[in-house]
Each structure stands twice: as C-alpha cells, then as structure tokens.
Amino acid sequence: MLKGWVIVFASFAYIGFLFAIAYYADRRADQGRSLISTPYVYALSLGVYATAWTFYGSVGRAASDGVGFLPIYIGPTLMMMLWWFVVRKMIRISKINRITSLADFVASRYGKSALLGGLVTVIAVVGILPYISLQLKAISTSFQILLQYPEIVMPQKIGAVSIVNDTAFYIAIFLALFTIAFGTRQLDVAERHEGMVAAIAFESLVKLIAFVAVGTFVTFGMFNGPGDIFGQAMARPELAALATPFGAAAGNYVSWIWLTILSMLAIVFLPRQFQIAVIENVDEKHLNKAVWLFPLYMFAINLFVLPIAFGGLLHFQGGNVNADTFVLTLPMSQRQEWLALLVFIGGLSAATGMVIVETIALSTMVCNDLVMPPLLRFTRARFMPHEALSNLLLDIRRAAIMAILMLGYFYYLLAGEAYALVSIGLISFAAVAQFAPTVIGGLYWRNATRAGALAGLSLGFLIWGYTLMMPAFVQSGWASIALIEQGPFGIELLKPLQLFGLKGLDQTTHAMIWSMLGNVGAFVLVSLLSRQSASERIQATLFVDVLSQTGERTGFWRGTASAASLQTLLGRFLGPLRAAELFDGYARANGAASADELDADARLVHFAEIQLAGAIGASSARAMVSSVVDEEPLRVDEVMAIIDEASQAIAHNQELEEKRAELEAATTELRNANERLQELDRLKDDFISTVTHELRTPLTSIRAFSEILHDNPTLDVDERSRFLGILVKESERLTRLINQVLDLAKLESGAAEWQNVTLDLREIIDDASNTVSQLFKARDVQLEINLPSESVMVVADRDRLMQVMLNLLSNSVKFCDAGHGQVVVSLTLQPGSVQINVCDNGIGIAKEDQELIFEKFRQVGNSLTEKPPGTGLGLAICRQIVGHFGGRLWVVSERSRGATFSFSLPIKTMVAERC
Amino acid sequence: MLTRVLIADDEPAIAMSLEFLLRNEGYETQIAQDGEEALRMAKKFLPDLIVLDLMLPRLSGLAVCLALRADAAHKHLKVLMLTARGGAADLARGEAAGVDAYQVKPFGTQDLLAQVRALLAAKGGSDVR
Secondary structure, rough: OOOOHHHHHHHHHHHHHHHHHHHHHHHHHHOOOOOOOOOHHHHHHHHOOOOHHHHHHHHHHHHHHHHHHHEEEOOOHHHHHHHHHHHHHHHHHHHHHHHHHHOOOOOOOHOOOOHHHHHHHHHHHHHHHHHHHHHHHHHHHHHHHHHHOOOOOOOOOOOOOOHHHHHHHHHHHHHHHHHHHHHHOOOOOOOOOOOHHHEEEEEEEEHHHHHHHHHHHHHHHOHHHHHHHHHHHOOHEEEEEEHHOOOOOOOHHHHHHHHHHHHHHHHHHOOHHHHHHHHHOOOOOOOHHHHHHHHHHHHHOOOOOHHHEEEEEEEHOOOOHHHHHHHHHHHHHHHHHHHHHHHHHHHHHHHHHHHHHHHHHHHHHHHHHHHHHHHHHHOOOHHHHHHHHHHHHHHHHHHHHHHHHHHHHEEEHHOOOOOOHHHHHHHHHHHOOOOOHHHHHHOOOOOHHHHEEEEHHHHHHHHHHHHHHHHHHOOOOOOOOOHHOOHHHHHHHHHOOOHHOOOOOOHHHHHHHHHHHHHHHHHHHHHHHOOOHHHHHHHHHHHHHHOOOOOOOOOOEEEOOOOOHHHHHHHHHOHHHHHHHHHHHHHOOOOOOOHHHHHOHHHHHHHHHHHHHHHOOHHHHHHHHHOOEOOOOOOHHHHHHHHHHHHHHHHHHHHHHHHHHHHHHHHHHHHHHHHHHHHHHHHHHHHHHHHHHHHHHHHHHHHHHHHHHHHHOOOOOOHHHHHHHHHHHHHHHHOOOOOOOHHHHHHHHOOOOOOEEEHHHHHHHHHHHHHHHHHHHHHOOEEEEOOOOOOEEEEEEEHHHHHHHHHHHHHHHHOOOHHHHHHEEEEEOOEEEEEEEEEEOOOOOHHOOOOOOHHOOOOOOOOOOOOOOOOHHHHHHHHHHHHHOEHHHEEEEEOOOOEEEEEEEEOOOHHHHOO | OOOEEEEEOOOHHHHHHHHHHHHOOOOEEEEEEEHHHHHHHHHOOOEEEEEEEOOOOOOEEEEHHHHHHHOOHHHOOEEEEOOOOOOHHHHHHHHHOOOEEEOOOOOOOHHHHHHHHHHHHOOOOOOOO
C-alpha cells in the first residue's frame, strides 16, 4: 500500500539528494576541482532532452503510432554528426563574448540589438509554455495514478477540480520554488551553473535506470522476453501495423522527414539544450566523446519503448488505460509497488530536469533581454549600488521563474486536455525551430542583417501561432471550431490546418512547412534588401570568422573614457570586490602596476563590456558602457576599413597556411625522391655486384687454365689444345659480357645513339636469317621465313633492329633439339602496327619464368642437360631496344611445347609507302 | 685408398680445371653440376673434401654445406667454399654453416692446392704422396 505521504516523502528525499549533489559540485567548482569537466557528464547532461515526454509519452506515441515515435530520437542522433561544426562554433562565440542565453546570442550577432533579443525571448517563452505544461501534466497524472495504488484509475479531466484542489497547481508552485532555490542562489549571475549540471547529469542516469527497469520487468517478468511480446502483438493485425515504418499508423515518409528535421533543430535550439550544450560547456574537447555517447544514451532509453507499448496494449486489452501511463500502470497492475515508486521518481527526474534547466534559461533571457534593457534605459536602476542592483537582478529572475511556471500551468488548464504528451511537445519543438534560420544563417552568412532576422523570426512565429498554437486552443474549446473548419471569415484558403489548400499532412508537418518557408524566405529576402549598420557589420564578422580568429578582438571603438568610471560601472553589477579583482587582473596582464594606472583604451572598454555582458546580456552591457564613455560613433566606411584590415590579417594567415602546406608538400616530394634515389642506388649496387660475379666466372676459368698451361709444360698436345680452346671461348664470353653490359648501360641511360631511318622490315629479317643460317645448319635446325609480298615500312635504327632479330634467332636455335628443331619467322599486320613472331619447337619456358627471362642475368636453362651459353643480358637489351622503337616484346610459351617470341613495331603509313 | 675430392660447380670450364688440378695432385675426383646432385654424389662417393661453389643451381652451396654437416656419415668431411663475392656477410654465413675454408674466384691454382693440402693434413688423413 502506497500512502500519499510515502510518495511525497520519496519525492522530497530525492530532490533533497539532488540539492546535495548540486551543493557538492558547486563547492568542488569553487575549489577549482570541477566535477563536471568530463565528456561523460557533458553527454549525460545533454540527456535533459529526454523529458517526461520521452519517459511517459514515447510509449503513448508508440501505442498509437507504432515506430512513429522514432524520428524524435533519430534527429538528435543525426545532429550529433554536425555537432562539431555548428555547436563548436557557437561555443567558441559564446565563450569569447560571454553569451548568457540564446536570446543574447541572437541579439549579439545582429549588432547587439535589444529588440531582437526581446523578440527571441518572447518566442522562446510562448513556445516553451506547452512543453512545461506537458511536464506538469505528466507529474500530476502519475502522482494521481500512483495515489490510487493498487487500483488503476485514470485521473479526472483537467479543470474538473478547482485550482485549490488541483495537484498540478501545487506541483507548479513547488517546481518554481525548487528552481528558484536551485538556479538563483548565486549572486554572480554570470558564472556557469556547475551544481545544476551535475544534478541534471545524475537525473539523466536515474530516469534511464527507472525506464530500463520497467522495460526489463515488462519484457521478462510479465512476458517471456521480447520474442514473446512481439509474437503476441504480431498475431493481432491492429498491433502488427504499428511496427511498420511509413505504415498507416506511423505516418508517411514526409512527416518522418519533417519530424526528424524538427528534432534535429530542437536538440540545438531548445533553450535548455542551448544552455547545457553551449553555455554550460566546460571544454570544447568534450564534444569529441559526446557525439557518440549521447546517441548511445538515446538508443538505451528507447530500447524498451515498443516492448512496453505492446505489453500495455496486450495487457490492458480494451481497457480504458491511457497509453501515456503504461510505464506506471504496468508495474502497478502486477502489484510492484517499489518499481512503481521508482518509475514515479524516474518520471519526476525527467520532468524536474527539464523544468529546472528550461526555466533557468528562460528566466535569464527574460531578465537580460526583456526586462533589463528598458529598466536600464528608462529608470534610475543603473545608478543603484551593487547590492541593490544584484538583488534586483535576482528578484527579476525569481519572478520570471514563477511567472513562467504559472503560465505553463495556465496553458495546461487551457489546452492540456486536447492532446497527448507528444503532440504538446511538438508544438514547442516547432516554435524553437524558428530560431534556426536566424542563428545558423548568422553563423555562416556574413550579410544576414538585423532586419532580416527580425522579419524571419516574426513571420515564422506568426505562422507557428496560427497553425499550431491557435488550433490547440480551439480544440480545447476556447475558440469557435468554425475557425478551423471554415477558416477565418469563411475564407477557405486561410484554414489554419490547411493553409492555402495544403492538405493531407499531419498538423506539425503542415505548420513546419509554412512557418519555415515564411521564416527563411523573409530572412533571406529582407537581409538581401537591407543594409547592415556599423555595429552589425562588426558583430557579423566576429561571429562568422570566429574559428579563424586568434586572440582577443578589440579596436572597433573610438572615444574617451576613464578607467575609474568603468570600474565603478562593473562594480554595480558584479560587486565592487569582483570588479576590482577583474581590473587588477587586467592591469597585471597588461603590464601595469595597478588598476589606477590603466588607460581607458579600446581594449579596456571592450574588456569591461564583455564582463558586463556575462551578467546582463550583450545589448544591455553595450547600453551601460556607452553611458559612461564619450563615444564617437564609427561610420560604416570606417568600420569597413577596420574589417578589411582584419580580413587582410585573416587572408595573410591563410596565405601563411598555404605556404606551410606547400612547404610540407615539397618536403614530402623530396623525401619520396630521396627514397626513389636510394632504391635506384640499391638496384645499381645489386647490378654491379651481379656483373662482378658474372665477370669473375669466365675470369676464373681463364686464370685457372692459364696457370695449368704455365705450370705443366709437359701436357700432351690434345689436352693443351683443348685447354687453349676453353681459354679462347671464355675470353670471348668475357668480351661479349663486357660489351653487353656497356650496351645495356648506354641504352638505359639514354646515351645510346640511334640512327632512325624508314626501312623495310622484310630486308632486316632476310639479312638476319642469312647471318644465322650457318648456326642453324651447324645445329641442324630448320629455319622457315614467311613474309608478305609487300614491303612493311617501319622507322628504326637498322643495326639495333638487326641486333634484336639476331638475338631472338640465336636464342631460338639454342633451345631447339639438334636434328628435328624448327624455327618459323612470320609477320602479322595489325592496324597501325606490325608484329614479328619467332616461333620455335624447343623446350619452352615455364609460365612462372616468362617474365623473369627479360630481367638482367636471369637465364632459365635446363641444368640437367646444359646451361645455355650466353650472358643473360640479351633479352633485357632487346626489350630496351623494342621499347625505344615504341613497341613491345613478349613471349608466349608452354613448357616443352616450344616458345614464340613476338615484338610489335608501329608502322610508318603503309599505304603511302606501298608504291 | 686414394683421397677423394668432390667438385661441385655448375660452370663446366671451372669444374674441368679443378678436375685436372686435383687429379694431377693424385686425388680421386667426381663432378656435380648442381646442389642436389652434389648431395646425392656425396652420399655414394663419400669424399674427404668437397670443393663447393656458393652459387649452385637448385640448391645453394650454403644449403648443401648445412645438409652435409647434419649428416653423421660426413663427420670428417672438409668443405672448401668457392665464391665469386667474398663479402664479410658471406664469410660469416659460411662460417655458421660449417665451411672450413674459402677461395675467392678467380683463385690462384697454387693457393687452392695448398689450401686443399692443408685441410686434408689437418684432418689427419693418409698422406697420398
């Protein structure tokens, strides 16, 4: 039995524990030993994306739309791929300019425009209200259901009880107080909220554990594993339809694409995501790990959505249990009170995490970009002493937090009943998506103007309100349904859900298409038509080029100021102590003994403004600083000159970079060339070593026999003449070898002389065969010459061509059997070339040796019979020569089936030469 | 019994010169033209000394030497390696394979014969003279 006080006590205990974590993390941060400076905490804190919507609503969506819940999680996963480019740039900009919120970011980019900052704030607050109401609805529903344990009773309709008796109202109040305690404890509002981030990361773990626990319980406790659940579900056609992507239930691919895009934008532009991902980021390097850790988290928390949804549908068949509550009601139906309590705490985690970060982010915007600018401009607030001012700032934020949650509660009252959790959330997603063109355009498009941003945001926001927000009110019965069904004043084209006749799309997709079209269109068009002011121009350059800038940027300012008045100004917002600390630090860093000696130059003014921006936002900081300095406004042309200078510096940088790359390329080339040289050197060494070896062989015989003849004068005549014969043969061999080595060296180095003439190939072949005819006769090998009747004209060096023919012929006769050897020489005419074939019926060449024989000193002989006489250079030389004529030399052969050596030569226009 | 010398060289002219020189000294000789043949003939011929060319076809002189050294039948065999290179690395490898002495081509005939005599004397075999 779960009594009300147990649930309340558990909730408070849990939240007390969160406080402890936050307190501890803040203390660690003060000691300079940050608890959150790890990519794991960064990734977990990004998990604030998963709210009560994910925790309860995904199952609800899956129960009605099947896998249609997935795009909301696919989008962020895809966005992670762009994280390094887009979000890193935003982080860098925010760090340099001490940006405090998304509104501040937009205002700062477009010339520190207070108007734009205010507009972004309004859109954010109005857009996020449904989302906050969703959390209230989820907590109050789950609380009421749990209260009835073990009975499963759906809570009463919203508005059925008076506010005084409404749980949701007290939850809203409680969350507001809690957030105030959480987020506005620090006086220095500019610092990051390390304690909050640590608590949020912890909450991400809790909701994951709770959800996985339910999933495991349902899958393995109530059913026999996922196979069982899906098996039972597939047996029922209405459930089977849910598991099909793009099926009737899950929505068509158009809405899949738009939902994916929508959630890609939401993961960056939801105020809480911007807060966690950009403002609270400790180190850009954390992005490296987060880009795969966060998708992993998304995967884990979605793993059990379908099993729970199917489990619920199967278990509560035909019952009136709302699918949004399956996560809670399934364990309750099995009397698992502790698991149910854990689920409630998990849901509370998801909801509180969202509410805390979201309202802190929104209250910062409201304070810095909505309330402060007019307050500072039109009241005497700026002359207040530090303590009063600082209290004023905190009070504004506290009031903003309370107001936002109350507004969220009223939205819940007005429109909460009409939609399921997921649909409420999508309205907010579509609202923050309106920031995308302005922010992303501002990051990459230098010429995007303030007017363009104002126009785009306004139009997008209007269309969003007309097509999404208003129908939500209408469906809750707060306006005439005729507005939707017939269009305003009966104008069909203006029907909010079928604007200009666009039909057949779901509500979110329809709204996204029109609002994005209007937003981007107005943004681009007005930007093109309008001109940037001087300060816009400066900020645009600072933002777009942030990644190529090095060091601090100053210099866009000219005027006179006193350091003391700047310090006093800072003191009022940051506290005199902190201001003195900052100025002393600045003085030391710039080589001055103390703050009193500082010149109020452009850099100091810039420094003071940036510090101030951290507390009150860029546009207010600008206004405050200009109130204490006599500023000479810069003209646009002057700004252009400064920017040109800056661009030149950047261009110069790029030039250096290019030079460096060139140098690197040259170095690599040189290294490669050196390696090639070394390789050539090695080959040369090998060659010399082989040549030496080849020369030593005949020399050895010559020396040995010379000494034998010398030492043995009494040798008989026969033996003497045999030895002398060997001497002659080996001397010839030595001579031939030396000649061929020199010949090859000449060919390879290109030093050979060529006397190319046009000649008839047939003559050469005839000459060559006449020359070797003696050799053929001696070995009793037949030589057959098959030549065409017409002349075949080629351009070649006569002697060299002769050399090739003689070599091939003597090679062929060498490998033929004496007696029945046969060698055939033939010509094959081909288009543009002629092929000369020398075909023998000798011992042939094994496949693996066929390329080898063209290498230097690679003879392939039959060592069982006799080593072929020769130098092992002939074919290498022939290949060089044929190559020089523009032809090719190769062999076709099989072992013991003879060999055909062929080479090709380009023909000198045959027709012309034929006559 | 005559002292036996096996000549293993694939160059017919060199093998012929070695045959003449060694027979002239009174040794009994046989000629092998490649590494495998050298091993086969060594088994039957049981030489006291082998004049072994380093660059033999089929099986290199080094491999032949290693195989011979691994065979107990050739316990007392002396190995004189002929090499056309004679680099330090070759010598070291030869040493490791169990080569007793080297002659670098082109060798002097008297040097070679003196070396052969010295090797056979060290072996303590019968003096053929």
